[in-house]
Amino acid sequence: MxxxxxxxxxxxxxxxxxxxxxxxxxxxxxxxxxxxxxxxxxxxxxxxxxxxxxxxxxxxxxxxxxxxxxxxxxxxxxxxxxxxxxxxxxxxxxxxxxxxxxxxxxxxxxxxxxxxxxxxxxxxxxxxxxxxxxxxxxxxxxxxxxxxxxxxxxxxxxxxxxxxxxxxxxxxxxxxxxxxxxxxxxxxxxxxxxxxxxxxxxxxxxxLVNVASNYLFNGITPERMGNQHPNIVPYQTFHASDGELVVAVGNDEQFRRFTYVLERPDLAEQEQFKRNENRLLNKEELIPIVEDLLKRKTKKEWKMLLDDAGIPNGPINTIAEMLEDPQxxxxxxxxxxxxxxxxxxxxxxxxxxxxxxxxxxxxxxxxxxxxxxxxxxxxxxxxxxxxxxxxxxxx
The missing domain is CATH 3.40.50.10540 (Crotonobetainyl-coa:carnitine coa-transferase; domain 1)
Incomplete structure (x- = not known):
């Protein structure tokens, strides 16, 4: 062909x-x-x-x-x-x-x-x-x-x-x-x-897409954010009990489901966390809570739970681990x-x-x-x- x-x-x-x-x-x-x-x-x-x-x-x-x-x-x-x-x-x-x-x-x-x-x-x-x-x-x-x-x-x-x-x-x-x-x-x-x-x-x-666009809109020079996202929360690396993983909660519905997986559905009902714009403003309060909850299980356990709930997530693979991935x-x-x-x-x-x-x-x-x-x-x-x-x- x-x-x-x-x-x-x-x-x-x-x-x-x-x-x-x-x-x-x-x-x-x-x-x-x-x-x-x-x-x-x-x-x-x-x-x-x-x-x-x-x-x-x-x-x-x-x-x-x-x-x-x-x-x-x-x-x-x-x-x-x-x-x-x-x-x-x-x-x-x-x-x-x-x-x-x-x-x-x-x-x-x-x-x-x-x-x-x-x-x-x-x-x-x-x-x-x-x-x-x-x-x-x-x-x-x-x-x-x-x-x-x-x-x-x-x-x-x-x-x-x-x-x-x-x-x-x-x-x-x-x-x-x-x-x-x-x-x-x-x-x-x-x-x-x-x-x-x-x-x-x-x-x-x-x-540079959205990062440049953010500056063009608000005139604030973007700074390094490590593994966090400038516009979305929670969207970063977290520590499980046996290593690091990435959790990328892209919208409010995903956040609601995420809180059920964490066994803290009350978080999605709190006004400061209900919508992404509020989570972004109050991330210094939210992130330590999520971090503490995720430390209670292993990466593999969270992978299964989050996948079942439709929450984007993934382990931080080495190149060797990636090449062995079945996908x-x-x-x-x-x-x-x-x-x-x-x-x-x-x-x-x-x-x-x-x-x-x-x-x-x-x-x-x-x-x-x-x-x-x-x-x-x-x-x-x-x-x-x-x-x-x-x-x-x-x-």
Whole structure:
């Protein structure tokens, strides 16, 4: 069965995470992805370890399945010629060079669309193609700091904290996918390609959602709240008798049911707790009561009781515990792949469950330059030409 993007060719000259994560998702959906890597060093994440498995870093393996790897010297004239030829038969270019880099090399969007007017180019940068910061490099950590995300992450009396994964990169990869799919739809109707200008900073600011909205409404600078919610109570971590769990009471009816589970239905009748807005104002009184009640049973006991009552809750799992969760297994979120050097390669699965065009794990994360020769041969280059490319450090 063909994927939803079967027949779409992506030339991916991005590296690290945001761009490769985006192109991997599109590859999962059936697109043909050619990953262009530096002819001497390759994607930086190949060296980001340990851990390594038979020379391949776990970091690289997490974002590069369903691709072919081709090395190419984009600073050489012959390398640019090969790149333009690839682009002329492709649909999408994904790139995350600093602003203006490809233009200086003569292979920016304006130049490339002369070879392929229907070309869609997704240009990922730290701060965007315009604005006073457009020429600055942007790494996920810097973006988490500058976007305000770190200022609202961490304990109230602690230091600002970054999120445990490179969340700005991941969000940017997802937003880039949305932009590319929208551009493909537009091209289907009009025949026009376009450039997508997308930045880590913009994506992270957009993801502040209700926290930014709160400030825009009341002008009060949001502060770190640890594991509490700025608008909903009770909605945080609590201690059971044997560890921590999260309870997320999303509305007044849920709170009423929650109090019955706690065997304190009187709490839902008290005026200061009856409605969420009042619970928010009086949380300093309510939270210690709930905390004390939850300490009377284990996490497993509360899980059963709260699930039966329809109260959103869950244990705080380690990564190992999460991967053993029966729900994760049932949803195929852990996938085994064959790999030429890595034994028992396991990767996280795709959250996209399409009924007619399911995602597929067709290709292992490629070895460095694994498909250079075959791609060039498919473009019409002869074996002796490919040998000369290697001798002249074109590939």
């Amino acid at each position: 063909n994927g939803a993007l079967d027949g779409v060719r992506i030339i991916d000259v991005s590296r690290v995470l945001a761009g490769p994560f985006c192109s991997m998702i599109l590859g999962d959906l059936g697109a043909d992805v050619i990953k262009i890597e530096h002819h001497e060093s390759g994607d930086e994440t190949r060296g980001w370890g340990p851990p390594f498995a038979q020379g391949e870093s776990a970091y690289y393996l997490c974002a590069n399945r369903n691709k072919q790897s081709m090395t190419l010297n984009l600073k050489s004239e012959k390398g640019k010629e090969i790149f333009r030829k690839l682009v002329s038969s492709g649909d999408i270019v994904v790139q995350n060079f600093k602003t203006g880099t490809l233009e200086k090399m003569g292979i920016g969007y304006e130049e490339l669309k002369e070879f392929n007017p229907q070309l869609i180019m997704a240009s990922i940068t730290g701060f965007g193609l315009t604005g006073p910061y457009k020429d600055l490099p942007g790494y996920d950590y810097i973006i988490q700091a500058m976007s305000g995300l770190m200022s609202i992450t961490g304990e109230t009396d602690g230091s600002p904290m970054k999120v445990g994964v490179a969340i700005a990169d991941i969000l940017t990869g997802l937003y880039t996918c949305i932009g590319i799919l929208s551009a493909l739809h537009h091209r289907e109707k009009t025949g026009e390609g376009q450039e997508i200008d997308i930045s880590l900073m913009d994506c992270q600011v957009s993801s 994760i297994k049932a949803r195929n979120m852990l996938v085994n792949m064959e790999h030429p050097t890595v034994e028992n390669l396991r990767v996280t699965g795709s959250p996209l469950k399409l009924s007619k065009t399911p995602v597929t794990m067709r290709k292992h994360p490629p070895l460095y330059g694994e498909h250079t020769d075959s791609i060039l041969a498919g473009m019409g280059y002869k074996p002796d030409e490919i040998i000369k490319f290697k001798q002249n450090k074109i590939i």
